[in-house]
Amino acid sequence: MLEVRDLHVRFSQAHILQGVSLSVGMRPLAILGRNGMGKTTLCQAIMGLVATSEGAITLGGERLNGLPPYRIARRGIALVPQGRRTFPSLSVDEHLRLVAVRGARWTVERVYQTFPRLAERRGNGGTELSGGEQQMLAIARALLMNPKLVIMDEPSEGLAPVIVDHLIEVLRALPADGMGVLLVEQNLRVATEVAEEVALMVTGRIAATMPAARLAEDQGLQRRYLGVAAGGH
Amino acid sequence: MSLLGFAALLALPWLLPLVMPPGQAQFWTANILGRAIVFGIVAMSLTFLATYGGFISLAQMMIAGIAGYALAVCVDGAVPRIVGGFGYGAAIPLSLLAATAMGLLVGAISVRTRDIYLLMITLALAMGVFRFVETNIAWFNGYEGIRNVVGPTLFGFDFRNALVFYHVALATAALLYCGILYLVKTPFGLVLQGIRDNPRRVAALGYSVGLHRIAAFGVAGFIAGCGGVLSTIYNIGISPGTIGLGATVNVLIMSVIGGLGHPVGAFIGSLIFTVFDTFAASIYDRDRFNTLIGLVFLAIVLVSPDGAIGIGARIRRFLGAPRRSLQPASASSIRTAEEESP
Numbered sequence: 001m002l003e004v005r006d007l008h009v010r011f012s013q014a015h016i017l018q019g020v021s022l023s024v025g026m027r028p029l030a031i032l033g034r035n036g037m038g039k040t041t042l043c044q045a046i047m048g049l050v051a052t053s054e055g056a057i058t059l060g061g062e063r064l065n066g067l068p069p070y071r072i073a074r075r076g077i078a079l080v081p082q083g084r085r086t087f088p089s090l091s092v093d094e095h096l097r098l099v100a101v102r103g104a105r106w107t108v109e110r111v112y113q114t115f116p117r118l119a120e121r122r123g124n125g126g127t128e129l130s131g132g133e134q135q136m137l138a139i140a141r142a143l144l145m146n147p148k149l150v151i152m153d154e155p156s157e158g159l160a161p162v163i164v165d166h167l168i169e170v171l172r173a174l175p176a177d178g179m180g181v182l183l184v185e186q187n188l189r190v191a192t193e194v195a196e197e198v199a200l201m202v203t204g205r206i207a208a209t210m211p212a213a214r215l216a217e218d219q220g221l222q223r224r225y226l227g228v229a230a231g232g233h
Numbered sequence: 234m235s236l237l238g239f240a241a242l243l244a245l246p247w248l249l250p251l252v253m254p255p256g257q258a259q260f261w262t263a264n265i266l267g268r269a270i271v272f273g274i275v276a277m278s279l280t281f282l283a284t285y286g287g288f289i290s291l292a293q294m295m296i297a298g299i300a301g302y303a304l305a306v307c308v309d310g311a312v313p314r315i316v317g318g319f320g321y322g323a324a325i326p327l328s329l330l331a332a333t334a335m336g337l338l339v340g341a342i343s344v345r346t347r348d349i350y351l352l353m354i355t356l357a358l359a360m361g362v363f364r365f366v367e368t369n370i371a372w373f374n375g376y377e378g379i380r381n382v383v384g385p386t387l388f389g390f391d392f393r394n395a396l397v398f399y400h401v402a403l404a405t406a407a408l409l410y411c412g413i414l415y416l417v418k419t420p421f422g423l424v425l426q427g428i429r430d431n432p433r434r435v436a437a438l439g440y441s442v443g444l445h446r447i448a449a450f451g452v453a454g455f456i457a458g459c460g461g462v463l464s465t466i467y468n469i470g471i472s473p474g475t476i477g478l479g480a481t482v483n484v485l486i487m488s489v490i491g492g493l494g495h496p497v498g499a500f501i502g503s504l505i506f507t508v509f510d511t512f513a514a515s516i517y518d519r520d521r522f523n524t525l526i527g528l529v530f531l532a533i534v535l536v537s538p539d540g541a542i543g544i545g546a547r548i549r550r551f552l553g554a555p556r557r558s559l560q561p562a563s564a565s566s567i568r569t570a571e572e573e574s575p
Contacts, residue, residue: 047437049433049436049437068436068441069433069436069437070435070436070437070438070439070440070441070442073436073437073438073439073440074439078437078438079437081434081437085431085434087426087427087430087431087434088430089426089429089430090423090426090427090430094418094423094426097420097423098420098423098424098427098438099438099439141438145438145439
């Protein structure tokens with residue numbers, strides 16, 4: 001579905017992405033890597049939020065790079081950005097109605113069934129929510145776009161463990177809806193429980209791709225690419 | 234509550250004579266309230282852009298002037314006759330169309346600018362049009378402007394009657410005001426508020442920030458155009474001074490002292506402004522009444538950065554009446570949207 005071929009991104013002198021290639025199909029893919037490896041830049045490059053200097057991004061065979069972000073969004077990619085980025089001046093309900101499409105698979109009603117907590121707080125402003133609620137709102141906002149592919153940039157960041165469990169549950173259910181998932185994470189447990197395949201990112205390149213189960217078991221690999229001794233943090 | 238307020242405003246021309254001499258009451262209806270409503274409509278177009286989109290446009294008075302000039306140029310009976318041949322029934326919609334088109338144009342030209350640069354580019358456009366109409370004789374009769382735009386007769390009521398004018402202006406303002414409150418709850422309005430908070434995020438949600446900005450300027454252009462038509466009829470004509478730097482700044486002052494948090498602030502601001510503009514000369518030294526006006530505005534902005542509607546909210550808080558704030562966002566939150574760091 002999504003194909004990225006030899007993608008380069010430069011910010012003046014800094015060469016952030018140095019030839020990233022990956023492909024996401026119907027099976028969820030997670031990208032893992034330490035801070036500063038270019039994971040967020042990759043998400044933004046796919047979404048058209050930063051300019052790419054070389055390489056190709058295609059969705060279902062159609063080239064995306066060079067398109068403005070809103071066209072990329074309409075082609076069927078939704079980004080749940082790092083840090084959630086809810087709108088301070090819109091209420092929960094307004095956030096959802098902003099993107100909802102009548103008669104689509106995901107509707108506001110379905111969001112409220114899936115995330116009962118959001119239904120309780122529908123009148124609250126986007127910044128009056130807890131971190132977990134904001135994350136649910138950001139995910140719900142992306143799902144309402146009914147995308148072909150949803151990209152999540154560190155959705156578990158700063159969330160309590162019990163909320164992370166709920167998050168994993170929600171993300172695992174997405175492929176059944178026909179939605180592709182590209183998950184960018186630092187949290188090994190979230191990545192390996194949601195995705196079947198993981199790509200390891202080191203200094204702007206994909207260093208290795210492997211089944212999630214293999215990384216979950218191999219502490220040597222974890223130490224080498226992620227600098228962690230045990231799962232999670 | 235707001236219905237009651239509207240009813241009170243409708244009845245005001247009959248209520249005023251109860252508390253003041255009839256002559257003075259008529260002066261208030263025509264010269265204070267009528268004028269305040271007309272200016273309020275123009276100021277509301279600025280407030281709409283600022284409150285919901287975070288765009289401060291100084292072109293709104295100029296856009297109102299475009300509608301006024303379009304009316305004066307087209308309508309029968311204007312002196313001098315430039316195009317003429319149109320009745321008010323055709324000339325007024327044409328003028329509103331011209332203002333909307335100018336609004337869209339200003340929006341398109343300024344679409345990539347924000348903050349101080351947006352302010353400067355809209356000011357430059359306003360001053361450009363001002364200088365053009367001031368020096369162009371063939372179309373706008375230059376410095377003199379166009380006179381004798383007396384307004385239509387509506388169902389047998391003459392616009393020159395202060396009561397008729399007051400009620401038409403009030404109804405126009407109420408319709409536009411309700412229209413704005415409705416519009417900001419539609420997806421278009423929500424996108425606009427999203428743009429104020431974070432334009433990049435709105436783009437990533439599949440909305441073109443540029444097109445929505447331009448459309449918002451078009452809406453504001455229409456609103457300003459309504460004010461411009463009414464103001465031209467009120468003044469029985471239009472001259473370049475109507476859209477000069479002074480008038481442009483006055484509209485900004487009205488919006489700010491009223492409060493850039495809610496469309497109602499525009500009308501409160503224009504009423505305060507009109508009252509002081511009218512009476513300052515009689516209660517303070519004739520040569521220095523502008524000092525008084527300036528001090529009053531300074532005081533309002535110092536006491537409450539959110540303008541007069543902010544003072545109302547402050548008093549309610551002080552009295553301990555917890556109530557949901559009028560404003561969707563305080564003026565101080567109209568700031569550069571937080572950017573996502575790459």
